[in-house]
Amino acid sequence: MKLDSNEQLLLRGLANNDTKAIDTIYKDNFNMVQALILNNNGTYDDARDIFQEAVITLYEKAKSDSFVLTCQIKTYIYSVCRRLWLKRLQQMGRYTGQVESLEETVPVEEDLEFHEKRNADFAIMERALNSLGEPCKGLLEAYYLQKKGMTEIAQDFGYTNADNAKNQKYKCLMRLKKLFFAQYNIGE
């Protein structure tokens, strides 16, 4: 099946974190996923988690260089959600054998594996950041995540000048790297 240009646009929007595209994808697919989850022993919160996870998987796929989506966004999201929910049920020991499915699905195992690996990485990063404590965490987030300039950061955090802030940032960065690489396996 060839994707129509509309879906291509949506995916491009998603890759660029475009609010409109996210809203559209959300609106078009969420109810379907919610129905799937609710009908299979899930709650509204489960539905939201699973759906957002699926959109993130789609986002990773849309961003990757070797990006090929061979089915409709709807089918892809449905397949991912179904797989994720099966897994979640299994983990909870409530796997009932068969998640009732009436929609067509596509194989998404590889994408999910990749996604899980990424999630693990992010968890490491998050843990490392959280164990830094303030002001290190805020400082690094401001510089690396929010991409603020050193001068601005110095003002925000109350350093007398940018060099002092830079110095502090260096110390924090070293600690973060140490924490991160303690858990992150480069050789993998």
Add this chain to the structure above:
Amino acid sequence: MEDIVLLNTIERYLSGDMLPEERAYFEQLRKNTPEIDQMVVEHKLFLHQIEEYAFHRDLKHALHESHTRLLERGDINEGEDVPTRGKVIQLFHRYKKVTAIAASIAGVTAVIISGLVTFLSPSVNHSQLQQLSGDIEQIKKVQRYQGNKINELGSTTIPENIKVLSSGTAFLIDGKGYLITNAHVLKGSGAIVVNNKGQEYIAKIIHIDQTKDLAILKINDKDFKPLGPLPYGIKKGSVDLGEELFTLGYPRDEAVYNMGYLSAASGFNGDTASYQLSLTVNPGNSGGPIFNKNGEVVGVISTRQTSAEGVVFAIKSQGIYSMVNELKKSDSSMSKIKVPVSSSLKGVDRVKQIKEVSDCVFLVKAYNQ
């Protein structure tokens, strides 16, 4: 202090902020110093991870916002009361066998009930009710007789080679030539009406109401001379039990008078649109008027019960009004029909009444050409 400079340099190198000469120098340095090279690779990986992490966090944030926004706008729902498409499909899936069984039971029941209704409904129940239109054998006789008459009169207006299917009685409701008869009398495509003097006129079927079993004919014949005001009126009110009634009809080719009384205010199986009469009638009386002693039309003879003698049913005269009014509503050209309300036969003796009335009661022959 050394390290800080080195790290800043690496960051600048990785972000591509270096000038070409500086870059070349740094790359040379990387080549020659494995430790620096290692640091560059490591830092690159780290920066990549933290960048991805940032994107991921932003996206998660955006998704949450999206969720809240759509929830507020009502595009998505988290309430119990909104059935989703999937739920419906699932319910259908789960209960489709039960539904199928229930549906077939309902279907069978519907068929049985409709069969029973058809079987028991008064107008179609031939075993218990007999419509009083004349049968074909009798009509043939009449036709022969009338045929002779036609030949005698030399009239050419009557269509030739016609096959008469049934006969009955009709009476005028408007001197301009509008007649009322039973719907079941008019089995064919056209009708001929014959007056008490044996003159035949071609009539057009204007309206047939099968549920009321009433029909309207209009004499369409150049020989027909419109009558003035009719001697009788059509009664709007109802009749009392035991009231004396009489009728004039054509069970044979001559007008036949009969009298009786109202024996019940409702018809066969409690049909409120008709009366039960005690009266001697025969096939051919169908469509005949029922008069009360004041000479007002109170009903139209329609059927008799086969299992009992002298039990006749007549459609209430209100049925005529409602049919004519309906017709007037749907066809404006019918608004010229004026149903007579008052009777001029009150207090007149019966022989005189019959004489007056007989000019307005016709024999109807329905035919197929």
